[in-house]
Amino acid sequence: MAGQSLLTFASEAIKLVYGDLHEQLRDKNPALQMIESSSANITRNGKEVIFDTHIGRNQGIGARGVREKLPTAGAQKYKQAHLYLTNLYGSIEVDGQLFEQAAEDYQAFINVVDMEITGLKRDLAVDLNRQVYGDGTGTIATVVSVSGQDVTVDSTHWVQESMILVGIDPGTGAVADSGTELTVTAINETTKVITVTGTISALTTADLLVRGSNTTNSYNKEWTGLAAIVGAGELHEIDAADYPTWQSTVTSIASGGTPGTLTELALINLVQSVDKKGGDVDVMLASPGVFNAYWNLLQGLRQFTNGATLTGGQRAFSFDALGKPIKFVSDYAAPANTLYALSSKEIVLNRKKDWSWMDRDGSMWSRVADTDAYEARYFQYSQLGTYRRNAHAVMTGIAEL
Numbered sequence: 463m464a465g466q467s468l469l470t471f472a473s474e475a476i477k478l479v480y481g482d483l484h485e486q487l488r489d490k491n492p493a494l495q496m497i498e499s500s501s502a503n504i505t506r507n508g509k510e511v512i513f514d515t516h517i518g519r520n521q522g523i524g525a526r527g528v529r530e531k532l533p534t535a536g537a538q539k540y541k542q543a544h545l546y547l548t549n550l551y552g553s554i555e556v557d558g559q560l561f562e563q564a565a566e567d568y569q570a571f572i573n574v575v576d577m578e579i580t581g582l583k584r585d586l587a588v589d590l591n592r593q594v595y596g597d598g599t600g601t602i603a604t605v606v607s608v609s610g611q612d613v614t615v616d617s618t619h620w621v622q623e624s625m626i627l628v629g630i631d632p633g634t635g636a637v638a639d640s641g642t643e644l645t646v647t648a649i650n651e652t653t654k655v656i657t658v659t660g661t662i663s664a665l666t667t668a669d670l671l672v673r674g675s676n677t678t679n680s681y682n683k684e685w686t687g688l689a690a691i692v693g694a695g696e697l698h699e700i701d702a703a704d705y706p707t708w709q710s711t712v713t714s715i716a717s718g719g720t721p722g723t724l725t726e727l728a729l730i731n732l733v734q735s736v737d738k739k740g741g742d743v744d745v746m747l748a749s750p751g752v753f754n755a756y757w758n759l760l761q762g763l764r765q766f767t768n769g770a771t772l773t774g775g776q777r778a779f780s781f782d783a784l785g786k787p788i789k790f791v792s793d794y795a796a797p798a799n800t801l802y803a804l805s806s807k808e809i810v811l812n813r814k815k816d817w818s819w820m821d822r823d824g825s826m827w828s829r830v831a832d833t834d835a836y837e838a839r840y841f842q843y844s845q846l847g848t849y850r851r852n853a854h855a856v857m858t859g860i861a862e863l
């Protein structure tokens with residue numbers, strides 16, 4: 463390490479051994495594997511994404527008789543979409559003694575830091591997978607009721623032990639209990655009850671639980687995921703109430719609140735609804751339970767199509783509709799009882815560059831204030847978006863197996 467500071471040497475050692483983790487993060491996320499990245503529509507300020515989206519057809523068309531007035535000239539209708547990059551971070555921390563060891567024993571330093579970086583890679587992959595299916599609010603779970611330190615939630619799917627959360631009033635965006643941190647100490651998946659430490663006197667029904675601390679949180683700062691992209695209402699500052707073509711096909715096969723059995727006809731109808739609007743569905747994403755229901759359907763029909771293996775090792779089957787194969791992918795991150803039918807070329811991950819270590823001061827390591835410890839931060843500025851919202855569909859109310 464002649465001529466190098468200890469921090470610079472430690473940074474170069476990590477980069478040499480691990481490089482950037484972004485490809486590994488994508489490999490662990492089957493949904494992200496289907497989505498292309500682009501910087502084409504990011505504005506010069508590097509914070510906003512702007513592009514024109516098609517919201518209406520030319521109606522200057524029609525048949526006329528001899529000497530009758532010709533159709534009034536028309537034009538395609540476009541509306542400018544606006545979305546904003548989110549700031550995503552992951553960090554690791556090591557103590558000062560480990561840094562001293564780096565100068566004397568390179569391999570020992572790498573071995574210790576390996577555990578932290580491997581853990582960061584795994585945890586980031588899980589969180590990005592959650593965000594792909596989220597709505598941008600950062601919601602981990604929604605409060606159903608509170609009793610002492612026990613909080614009943616709508617789903618424990620994304621709750622983890624030791625996760626640090628804060629409560630948010632969705633009506634006002636205000637933080638409950640002055641932003642008191644709630645640390646999850648136990649999870650009962652059967653009863654959907656989580657036990658937390660921290661003050662929850664103001665936490666109430668319908669509050670949102672998001673990642674955060676007593677100073678800041680993730681509310682409305684995450685990717686605009688499929689829960690928002692594939693739907694109705696406002697998206698990218700375009701309201702479907704004003705432009706009806708700016709909405710996806712949304713359907714349910716539940717009956718009276720009871721999930722329904724997945725059928726081949728239901729899948730074909732879903733794809734046809736998108737095809738009618740000019741979409742081109744090439745991938746279906748579903749929870750493992752819905753994927754199992756599809757597998758059971760194939761067995762019943764005695765139809766077994768060729769499977770495929772995605773980059774990260776996930777398995778996918780092929781569903782044939784309208785004379786073309788469509789990948790049917792199982793993703794643990796997908797919401798229960800739900801299936802997304804996507805035209806993947808119409809979805810984009812907007813970003814200038816991929817995940818990188820933050821080394822603007824000459825080193826990826828910086829000292830933690832008032833401690834003998836150092837931290838390294840991994841970051842990306844990005845946002846999910848769609849060029850054509852009506853090129854996608856979602857089916858809910860599917861009975862899982």
